[in-house]
Structure formats: structure tokens, C-alpha cells
Amino acid sequence: MVLNDAEQQLISLIQGGLPLSSRPWAEIGRKMNMDEEDVLQQVRSLQERGLIKRFGLVVRHHELGYTANAMVVWDVPDDQVQSVGEALGRHDCVTLCYQRPRRLPEWPYNLFCMIHGKDRERVLEIIDELVETEGLQDIPHEVLFSGERFKQRGAKYL
């Protein structure tokens, strides 16, 4: 584990969310028997080491109207994954773009991207535009819209 005891305690105290009070770090500090300034120091260190990517709010995109959530998967020849992945990742409509392993024979797709939109028709149009713009007509792809969401929570680490 790359974390010391105090860091582990801090992470578990804030992973559900930061206290909504004027001096949130002082509140955390009281629970840890630490000064506000020392808590802040620790948080900055976690951020500098890249363990905390950022602070901010996490939306429930469904509740905000982004109900058409498409996972678009592509079967890209291995020697083109890099260039196609980078090209798709440059589009604003693509919120995530990852290379993942194929699971043959059931699953031939090795490039995954997410497109979140407010209705399915518009999302399908965007995907057509992506294919057109990037010249991906010869690369097989499928669009998997999400149906029911059973569970959404942040990952827990400690």
C-alpha cells in the first residue's frame, strides 16, 4: 500500500463526500485529531502524487437528462488502434475512449468509447458523423445503449 495510516484515514473520511460546511477540512481534522493546515497539506500531497485525480462534483447524468448513454465498440485492426483511438478521443462528444482486450469468439471489439446524449436518435446521428469524419466505414462497430441502471456509486477503496 502506498498510503500511510493517516492518509488511509483521511481517504476513508472523505470518500463519501466532503462535509458541506464552511471549513470542511477543519471538520475532518477534528475527527483525525489533526490541525486544519496539516489536513490540507495531506490532501495536497495526495493530489500531487496523482492519487486524487481531482475534487469536484459527480453528477447523476441520468437525472440531468443524459438518458441516451451509448457504448460504441469497434473492431479495429491492432496496428490501427492507436490512431483510431486518438482520433475518436479528440471529439468532444466522446467522453471516454479506451482500448480493451477482445474476448473471441463472443466479443471481437477492442476499442470502446462512450457517448452520452439526451436522445438516442441524435446519438446515432453523432456516431454516423464520427464514422464519416474519421473514415471508419470499413471498421465494424456496434452501439450498445444502456437500459436500466441497477447500481451507481463511486468506487470504495478502503
Next chain:
Amino acid sequence: MRYCSVASASSSAAQNISDLLRDLLLDAIDRAIINQLQKGFPICERPYQEAAQSLGISETELIQRLQAMLDDKRLSRFGPLYHAERMGGGLSLCAMAVPAEDFDEVAVQVNRFPEVAHNYARDHDLNMWFVLATETPQRIDEVLKEIQARTGYPVYNMPKKQEFFVGLHFEV
């Protein structure tokens, strides 16, 4: 150059009653808060005051509005986003092909695992997709085997090999 906009995924022609209702509920200040605070939050003694200042509202109003949006579930969380791999943890996307008649029961069984972070039904033969987040990378395989044993269906493990872009941001 990033040139197609997520916001354009909304087609104004197709805006229905529920969209209008939601827009009425989500006023301009809430929208500004959501758009700005998805990008980040200051790390300082009075972070709400600092963020509120750049939004042109008071610290108290920002705190109250965040609380209200958490209460009515528009926001899922306000806090840190961790880097799972650097924290020493494991992270993977997994999929299963579950026959319709067993689907609900298997969803309950899968969601009972605390390592399952979120789980979506998708329209494909592989119709259940979930993210596993574990304390160690080794735990991924163990949990997969436990899920297979519990449900009786194979789990396809598709961990990330390379990341081209992550910029999950919802403009409202």
C-alpha cells in the same frame, strides 16, 4: 481540436414535457454550479467561499444549493475522485450474457458484491455490464470467480489496456 459537442446531443425539436419540467427545476445558478464544479474545486481553508465568489453567489447559498442537489439526487457525490490504479487498487469492466428469464435475479446477485461499482443493462448478447473496483489488482480475478460461482454464468473481463481520452463532463 475537439469539435463535436455533447450539448449538441440534445435536439431542441424533440424536447418533451419532462425536459421542460427538468429545465424549470434546474435554474441558471444550479447549472453554473454543475458546469463549473465538475471541472474542479479549490483546496483551501474556505473552499466553498472561494468557489462561490467566482460564481457570484454567497458561500451559504452555494452550500445550500449543493445540499439540495445531493438531496434530490441530481448529484451523486461531492468530493475526491481517486486514481484507482495508483491507489494500489484494481479496476475492470466486465460483461455477462444472461438469459432474460434469469436477468433480474442475476443482477441482484451481482450487485450484492461490494466491489461492483456500477452495473448497466445493455442491448446485446452480452447484456450486463459492470465495473469492478477492488482493493488490490489480484482481487479482480478472485471476485470474477466468485461471481461466476454464485450466478453460474461466465464473466468476461475487459480491463483497460490503453486510455485515449477521459473527459467525463456533462454540460447542462
